[in-house]
Every structure is written in structure tokens, then in C-alpha cells.
Amino acid sequence: MLTTDKKRLQKRHRAETRFRAYGVLSLMAAAGILFTLIYSIVSSGYTAFYRTTLLLDIKLDAERIAVTPPYSRNALMQGRYSSLVKSALYAQFPEVTDRRERRELSSLLSPGAELAVRDYLIDHPDSLGTTIALEVPMSSDFDQLYKEHLPRSGENIRFSEQQLQWFDRLLEEGRIEYGFNTQFLFGGDSRYPELAGIAGAVVGSFYALLVCFLLSFPLGIAAATYLEEFAPKTGLTRIIEANINNLAAVPSVIFGLLGLAIFLNVFGLPRSTPLVGGIVLSLMTLPTIIIATRASIRSVSPGIRQAGLAMGASPVQVVFHHVLPVAMPGTLTGTIIGLAQALGETAPLLMIGMVAFIANVPTTPLDPSAALPVQIFLWAESAERGFVEKTSAAIMVIMMFLIMMNLLAVIIRTRTQSKVE
């Protein structure tokens, strides 16, 4: 008796241990994949937050800039700064006189170098006529060389022997600085990797999500509340319910086409703007919010509704005073998940033209703009080596946003739930 029991028990224990091992293994596999993903993105992307600059002594000569008094902001904007920066660089290498060699030398500088001088002068108009020491951005290739992303030797070498010598000399003289890249965080997009910034895409995505939230949150709650609490249970409402669920499964590119056909072509809304992007995204978010809200309304205990009605509250009062507050945590969680999906959505934005190259950071939702996922798409298909790290860095930024939104969802859920319970 006891021995057969023991055998069966051992078998059951073994099965249990085996099952637990499977669980641990699959968790480890998932964690490993996640770690690999994050490691590969962070390791190739973190350098985008740094850049190399060249310290040059620049003589701010009004004549060479071609500005005349009064030195208004506008006049300074139109000045010519290119030769100023170049001569400052040539001054470091007096032995280089040949035109061809000088051109090679000047390719160490980014086209953004002259802009840096211009911006400095606009901020400090008094310094006109003096010589200043200014850090100007280096060109992307040499930035990548410094970060050791491009080889110094080999088959596809992009640098001449001389250029490498100049670079090493500048490095020895301590003229090459490596510092935090504020332009990446606060600037707009650019054709030049060393000048490209993510702010345009971040602000564009923010406006699009804002529009999306303002449209889909009230509409979603209103639709869900009506369907759950007020709509008569007829065949028509059942058809509507089924179609809302279907809508959540429609490929997003189709919503993009719809946006193109209706919002741009029929209503004539401005192309490439976060406004239209937000409207299109809200079409996608709406079913998610409706489904989440309906589920959380349905889970509100009927006792609360009865109590409200018995106290003489009207059905609308019952919904607004008692049902919706209890359903709010679930609704907000669903909304944030919907918005997080919308944040990562690329295809509908391509359809409405948010894929255009826009160098400015938008100030209103009506300005043409990029969006984060589209920016990743654009940079990922750029040929320059400098955009590789930018792509990874943009992915890091969008993941930060997603993590923040999910954290917000968790915080809201625990806060409101502890208030209710």
C-alpha cells in the first residue's frame, strides 16, 4: 500500500519540478531576449548623446562676415561665416597651403560649424571684432572616427593619410573635445548626422498623441458608457458592438489611407501635421479605449448602481457619480495602453505625409512635423554611418516614453484603486 503510494507521490513531485523548470526556462529565455535587445540598442545608441567638437580661435571680423552697422539680429543671420571658420582651422596648420589640401582639411568641419559661430554672435553681438575661442562641431565622419565606429585602415577607408595626421595632431593639442550633445536632444532633423536632433520628432509625437487623447478619450468613454448603460439591447447595438471589436483588429495602414482620403483630400486639412496624425491615430485608439472602458464598467458591482438608484439618483447621476469613478482605473489603463500603441504606430503616419523631411521643431499641432517612429524609419534608411547611432538613440527615446507611459498607467491604477478600496 504505502510503497505504491510513495511511487505515485514521487511521480507527482517529479512532474511538479519539471513543470517549474519549464516555467523558469521560458522566463529566462524571455529575459535573455529582452536583455539582448536592450543591450544592442543601448550599446550602439548611447554615443549619439555625445559629440566631438573642435576648439578654434575665431576672429569675428565684421568685414569678412559682410555685415554693416547696426548689427541687427536679421543682418547677423544673413552674414557669411564659412570663411571665418575655415581660416581659423587653416591657422592651426600654416604648412597647408595647397587648395586641394585645404579642401581636405576643411572637411574635418561640419557644415554646422559656421552656424555655431553665427549663433554665438547673435547671442553676443558685442564680441564683434574680437577673437573668440569657440567649440564648433566636427563633421560626422571624424565624429565617428573619434567614437571608433569607422576604421583607420582597411579597404573602405574614408580618410586620407594626411587627414588622419591632422586629426591626431588636433587630438594631441587638446583641441578636440568630446561632450554631451545638446543638439541631439533639442534640435530638429538635419541631412547631416552630426547636426540631426530628435526634438522635432518628440514634439511632433507629443502633439499627435495630445490630439489623439483629446479626441479618443471623451469619445471612447461616451460611446462605452452609452453602450453599457443606456443603449437598448437590440440587434443594432449588437452589430455596433461586434464592429467596434472588429475595428480594433483593422491594420493601421488602412486607417492611414482613410485619413489620406478623408481628412486630407475631402476636408483639406494640412498635410504632414500632428493634427491629422493625431486624428488618424485616434481612429485606432478609439476601439481600444471603448473595449477597455466597457470591460471596466461591466465589472462595477450592480449593488452600487442599485444603491444609487434607490437613493433617488437619476440614471445619468448614477453613471457619473458612482459607475465611472469606479471604472476609471481600468479606463485610464486602457487609454494609456492605446496611446502607447499609437505612439509606436508608423504606417498611418507615412500615409498622411508625416514622413517628409522637416528640419524645424513644430510649435503648434498645425506645423508640419515628423514623429518618433517615422524618424526612426527615416534615419534607419539613411546611408551615412552617423545615422546608425542616431537610429538606436531614437529607439532609446521612444522606449523611454513607452516606459514612462506604462509607469504612469501603473501609478494611476494603484492610486485610484487604493482610493476606491
Next chain:
Amino acid sequence: MDYVMTADSTDTNDNIIRQKRYSLGSKASVSRTDVKMTAEGVNVFYGAEQALDDININIHSKQITALIGPSGCGKSTFLRCLNRMNDVIDGCRVNGRITLDGEDIYAPSVDVVSIRSHIGMVFQKPNPFPKSIFENVVYGPKIHGLAQTQDEIEEIAISSLKKAGLFEEVKDRLHAPATGLSGGQQQRLCIARAISINPGVLLMDEPCSALDPIATARIEDLMWELKESITIIIVTHSMQQASRVSQQTGFFHMGVIAEVGTTEQIFQNPVDPRTRDYITGRFG
């Protein structure tokens, strides 16, 4: 069909305090014409199925009327007709006449919200709003505009909680969540909430079935105090409870009201054979 309770029933209850209260309570309703609510020929249908058939009963003012009967006999359905809670159930039809102070509560001109402000209800399962204790008791006065200033609101809250015998237990945590109270406390809070708008009638749908005996005793004591000012109708499964608290009892059986009479008469001397069988425990 209709039995009017006699004012000075013979005392059979061996609880002397209860006896005292009983006679005190019934003095207030000496007048036999003092009828708070009436039901005349009430039929209720759920879809094609008839749940109640020709219900006639007079509810006397400032008394406790108990509705007893086996499960599914329609007593809760009838109770819910009295404040029109059946309105929200799909496919539920009510016909016949139910009056409150002589006014038909199903008349088209009558607003259901105003009926429910005169007829409060306490449910089987305690169902406080998931808000603070204070917010629970001031909700009714607020939506019915019974109090304007913060002082008035607080006054109503405190007096309702005192009437429900809950104030001493919760006075230090009025703003704590109501769901943190015990089951019995929650049910008394629901009573406090119901009486916060001074209803003339209080409907109680098996208010003690989810509570332990001590909490039940407290609710019953409370009902005795409340009936000085409020007409109470209670649906109960416990015949002991019906005999302890009520002055009038109606026995429901399979959708009809088999017998109505004073609690004395129903429990001592039932006329209808079905009542007799139920009371003596032969079925139910």
C-alpha cells in the same frame, strides 16, 4: 384579504423591553385609517411570465410590516415595486395601483426620482458607495438639495449616523473608505444613508441575511427605534425575525399573497393552511 392590526395586541413576546417598545410603537398608529401605502390588484410580469398575481395589501404608518414566504414567492419583487426599482429591469411590467399617502406612484405625472426620495431602500448585501463614510451619508441630501451649507451637510451626516447607531463607532474616521467597515457596520451605514433624506418609508430586502447574529440584533434594535418615525417594510427569510420585529406580516406564496394579518395572528393563529404549513416548518 386585508387585515388591519389591532392597536393593543396581547403580549406574547417574552422579551419585556421589546414588549414595552411594541406597545409604545403601536400607540402612534392607533388610528386604523393611518395607511401609508396601499397596493391594489398589483400584477408583475417578467416578459411573458407572471411573477405576482393580484396583490392587495395596506401598509400602516410607523409600523414594521414583514413580508415572509419561501424563496421565489415574489416578496422581493413586490418590495421592489414599492419604489419602482423594477423599472430598470428589461421586460418587467407592473400593473395595478400602488399608492403612497394616497397618490399613485405609477401615475405618468409622477417622477421616479421623487418617489425614491420618499421611499428609501436597504439591500440584502451591504452596498455602500466606494467612497468615504461621510460621502455615503451626504450623497442623498446633496443630490436632492436638502442641504446647502457645509454645516448643514455635516449636521445631516452626523444625525443620520447617530440615528443608525453608527456615529460612536466611526466618528474618528468619517473620511475613511466605507468599504473598510465590517459587514454589520456597512449595513448600518446603508441604513444611515437611506434615512439621510428623511424618507417616510424604508424598504428592507433581507437586510440581515449576510450578517452574524450580533450584527442582526443591532439592526433589529435599530428598526425598533426607526419605526417611531418611519414606516418600515422588511422582506425576511427568518420567521423569528419577522415575529420579533414586525407588527404586521404578509405571507407570500407562489406569486400571490396568501395571508396578511397582525404578526400575532399570523404566527399564533394562521387562517390559511399554506401559512400554517410554512409557519410550522412543513415546507419552505
